[in-house]
Amino acid sequence: MSLKPNISTPELAKLINVHLGEKYLKETPSWKVLDSPISGRGIFAVRDIAAGEVILRDRALVVGPRGTKESCNQTPVACVVCYKPLEVNDDESQIMCKNGCTLPLCDSCSQGNRHSTECELFRRWKPKDPKKVIPHILRLVSIVRCFFLNDAQRKLFLSLQPHSDKYYMLELQRAVACFENFPKDREMLEYFYHSVCVFNTNAFDGGSREMGEEEVRVRALFPLAAMLNHQCSPNADHHFENPETIVITAVRPIKGGEEIVTSYTKLLWGTMTRRMFLKMTKHFECCCERCMDPTENGTYLSALFCRQQGCKGIMIPVQTKTLQPDWRCLTCESVFPHSKMARYQDFALNTINNRINACSISDMITFINDMCPRFCPPSNYVLVEAKLNVIWRMSRATTEVFTEEQLKCKDRYRAELLELLEKLGAGECTLKKLITEERL
Numbered sequence: 001m002s003l004k005p006n007i008s009t010p011e012l013a014k015l016i017n018v019h020l021g022e023k024y025l026k027e028t029p030s031w032k033v034l035d036s037p038i039s040g041r042g043i044f045a046v047r048d049i050a051a052g053e054v055i056l057r058d059r060a061l062v063v064g065p066r067g068t069k070e071s072c073n074q075t076p077v078a079c080v081v082c083y084k085p086l087e088v089n090d091d092e093s094q095i096m097c098k099n100g101c102t103l104p105l106c107d108s109c110s111q112g113n114r115h116s117t118e119c120e121l122f123r124r125w126k127p128k129d130p131k132k133v134i135p136h137i138l139r140l141v142s143i144v145r146c147f148f149l150n151d152a153q154r155k156l157f158l159s160l161q162p163h164s165d166k167y168y169m170l171e172l173q174r175a176v177a178c179f180e181n182f183p184k185d186r187e188m189l190e191y192f193y194h195s196v197c198v199f200n201t202n203a204f205d206g207g208s209r210e211m212g213e214e215e216v217r218v219r220a221l222f223p224l225a226a227m228l229n230h231q232c233s234p235n236a237d238h239h240f241e242n243p244e245t246i247v248i249t250a251v252r253p254i255k256g257g258e259e260i261v262t263s264y265t266k267l268l269w270g271t272m273t274r275r276m277f278l279k280m281t282k283h284f285e286c287c288c289e290r291c292m293d294p295t296e297n298g299t300y301l302s303a304l305f306c307r308q309q310g311c312k313g314i315m316i317p318v319q320t321k322t323l324q325p326d327w328r329c330l331t332c333e334s335v336f337p338h339s340k341m342a343r344y345q346d347f348a349l350n351t352i353n354n355r356i357n358a359c360s361i362s363d364m365i366t367f368i369n370d371m372c373p374r375f376c377p378p379s380n381y382v383l384v385e386a387k388l389n390v391i392w393r394m395s396r397a398t399t400e401v402f403t404e405e406q407l408k409c410k411d412r413y414r415a416e417l418l419e420l421l422e423k424l425g426a427g428e429c430t431l432k433k434l435i436t437e438e439r440l
């Protein structure tokens, strides 16, 4: 089967409907897959949709562990079949499949047959380190699963957009290097590489607590949700209902005929960071309204202090269409090149992030209130994210007792964040719900 099937948009829409089946396809859906003026195919409202309304639910075509180093260190290692968190001690082989494929598996899934085909394959390929859970191998699980799709599923899978990239090849090579007998078959390797490209272009990373107390993060391909194009001020948002189901909800009223769009980046990132991320990971330069407004709807999320001696003004990017704009001070009008401001932004980012990872909550509050204003404007997104981190940690702390002053700070940070989201027109987005319900 060709890896580049020429499929029309109506034909793809039919395949998606079959994939959704009765359970996920409502009798009169509020959406339709059509060609998009933004890019390729997109999803469009066929009637007015109210803010907060569930637009669609999609089921995963392929799902697997995230398999990033960070996901292995920070979140619980989960069973690769049912995604139940597994208790890991120093001896990782305790949570591995007893048949020796080295994938983490819970007791009940090791009895079932959902794992048997991939288990046999991984055993045949012979992992070089049979005692450790290797992130590169975990990340390969979803790619291998693409190989076992039936004909109809494979047709749908191959109609998803793949961006190629030398780093995607590297991702595959790293995984291959973890085995002694990985097949050299060219056709199979091409299919795997194509699968990596499809995954990196379309997959959603998400977490779900359904299976246990701790959040387990997976990455999954949802063929319908994969049709959603990006805008930095989106009209829809997503959350995982469970590791195999995604829900798309309207964050503000959507008119019939309007394209339904989500954001592929964090909402609170500054323009330079969002545009760079989209270019590097999704291979396009975003030119949406928010990206073209140097004040970012008056939020000044990118703002940095002026580098001119004696000036206390703030600088924002001057040009909007380039990834490396000059910056101008709003007070003294000095202009500095992108390279200088990018170094400054990196300094602020590293200084604040190093603290986030190392400080107690109370030290973090002192740092945000007393130190940060000396080198970072309060509107800058790095400082905004630090405040979000404090709210998140305070709402999760079960044993720590906070002073009146600290609780007031949390309330103030929360109010500031909600005001920001309001300015960005973020509506009833997941982040707003998390901030107000404090379930971050």
Ligand SMILES: C[S@@+](CC[C@H](N)C(=O)[O-])C[C@H]1O[C@@H](n2cnc3c(N)ncnc32)[C@H](O)[C@@H]1O
Pocket (backbone or CB within 6 Å): 036, 038, 039, 040, 041, 042, 160, 161, 163, 201, 202, 226, 227, 228, 229, 230, 231, 282, 283, 284, 285, 286, 287
């Ligand atoms: C998940 S797909 C979205 C569906 C895609 N339009 C299709 O036809 O399959 C993601 C890709 O769509 C394109 N895309 C999405 N939003 C875009 C935007 N705002 N501007 C330009 N391209 C965009 C990019 O190529 C991106 O990598």
